[in-house]
Amino acid sequence: MVGTIDYFLFSINDSVMLQQRLIIWILVVSTLISTAASGQVQVFAQVNTSQDIYVGESFAYNIIIDGDNKPGEVDLSPLAQYSPQSTGNQDVSQTSISIINGRTTRSEVKRYVMSYSLTVSQPGPVQLPPVTVTIGGAQYSTNPVELNILTPGTTDQLKLDVELSQKTCYVGQPVIMTVRFYCYAQTGDFNLDIAAFDKSEFSFEDPDTVSSQAKLYQLGNGASVYVSQDRVTHTGREAILLSFRKVLIPQQTGSIEIGPSSVSAGVAVSRVRSQDPFDDFFTGAKYTYRRFMVSSEPLTLQVQPLPDEGKPAGFYGLVGRYIISTSAEPTNVNVGDPITLSIKIGGEYLRAVKWPALEDIKALAEDFKIPEEKAAPEIQNGFKVFTQTIRANSDKVTQIPPVPLSFFDVERGRYVTVESQPISLNVEPTKILNISDLQGSDGARVSKEIEAIKKGLSANYEGADCLTNQSFSPVSAIVSPGYLVIWAGPLLVLVVGSLVRISTHTSPRRQAAKRRRTTGPKAVKALRRLSRGAHEQIAAILKQYVADRFDKTAGSLTAADCCQAVVEATGDDDGAQAMKEIIELCDAGQYAPLKVEIDSAKIKQIIKLIEDIDRRSGK
DSSP, X not given: OOOOHHHHHHHTTHHHHHHHHHHHHHHHHHHHHOOOTTOOOEEEEEOOOSSOEETXXXXXEEEEEETOOSOOEEEOGGGGGXXXXXXXXXXXXXXXXXXXXXXXXXXXXXXXXXXEEEEOOSOEEEEEOOOEXXXXXXXXXXXXXXXXXXXXXXXXXXXXXXXXXXXXXXXXXXXXXXXXXXXXXXXXXXXXXXXXXXXXXXXXXXXXXXXXXXXXXXXXXXXXXXXXXXXXXXXXXXXXEEEEEEEEEEOSOEEEEEOOOEEEEEEEEEEEOOSSTTHHHHHOOEEEEEEEEEEOOOEEEEEXXXXXXXXXXXXXXOEXXXXXXXXXXXXXXXXXXXXXXXXXXXXXXXXXXXXXXXXXXXXXXXXXXXXXXXOOXXXXXXXXEEEEEEEESSTTOOEEOOOEEEEEETTTXXXXXXXXXXXXXEEEOOOOOXXXXXXXXXXXXXXXXXXXXXXXXXXXXXXXXXXXXXXXXXXXXXXXXXXXXXXXXXXXXXXXXXHHHHHXXXXXXXXXXXXXXXXXXXXXXXXXXXXXXXHHHXXXXXXXXXXXXXXXXXXXXXXXXXXXXXXXXXXXXXXXXXXXXXXXXXXXXXXXXXXXOOOHHHHXXXXXXXXXXXXXXXX
């Protein structure tokens, strides 16, 4: 049986990675013994044919630029039928220094490799046509490449199921695609080809909830999925189940045909016995593998158009079935006091739900002050929760009006606008203070005999009893309250200040504040020390930055957690999404490093992103 999902994620496109590494290794060795130091540019294509290439499997197609160490502009149109996807570029130039009789000689051979993944859908001999590469204004043509595409065998040890949550939907309505791959035997590397991901009629999103045990994997066509692994019993046999879900949102009407999806894998057909009886004990059993492929059934999705009749003004594209409710705290306030308004929206797919347009609700805009700043929404227990602070403008306000939500109800086949229930408020007027309130005098006449009054200033005194002996003596200076303040006050302030400084110098709050101030420059400094391709280090730096900046735990952060933390602190959805994409890219690069390129320009963009987040969240 398959061991862990880590092995699956690493090996699913392992053949492509091995091909790329083998070719680059061959290039480096040939560089050391070649005589290509003439400075002339040559361009040629290469595919590693030492390993079998099967129908539907991605394989590495490399364009080698000899004599230059910069990428060229490649016209991939001749290879369009093979679905070319860039898997990264690499500078494999070599510099050698020799010292003979005290004389130093330096030689440099420039070479650059541009890698792509191709997929052939038909078996038999195939000739990959030449492509044009433009370098420094000059055009070069690669050589054609001859291939022989094999057909894998079939087996009942593998099974692939692809299902859609419905067969008929409306344009813009989210449809859940579920992929389940069952392995009944010991298997090697996998290659998944999901036909829906090649359809331009869809846009794709991740589900609202993803298992914490799922791991991100990037397929050969660029799609990313969160894959879960479970041990199950299926059709009466024990199996390893690899599964994931993806949200398909149709962008056009009509009948969308989704061809069969396929998966090819190396399946153990026999066990290799070692002559050493301890070999299997220490290194594990060894197997002979053969390549097999299984396919799912084709699918058809009927997409209906949304009607124009009855479309409300507040409709922004929600399709499905949704509910809305509101709550407020507190409900007994004075004019101008903050009221926390929470809006909960529930439905099948919540990522498409946007902030309610509170400023467009007439009664709400007239009776309340609504700030322009908005907190990032959160998905909690099947609801998308929006939180906003509002303030009543007058004591005549008696309620928070209903908040509407418009969507197309797929069950009723028409547009629907639902509203939350109004919330009753008790708003009291705010007391305005005047000078009399501050002085405490009510203007009434008082007699001279009164020594003090209950409100306001002390009474005036007349006569000799109001005089005080002001003669000075050292003893009186020590015990007199007035002089005591003069000489003991500064000393007391010094002592108290020293104690406060000592007690707060190492307080956790001050340490946290200092950590938040310094984490941005620290992350930038660490990024500038990295070289290209350091995917794991970049992901670790970004997660540690988010953890220190926003008081999180770095070890448990995912790309989605980092995105949520940035949105909550800055309100910048674009910056948060950019952070999420970079971390996902780096996480994917740990399993397929040649498919993801992180160069110096990309690192500069990441540094700029960190500086923007620091600026928006406050130093």
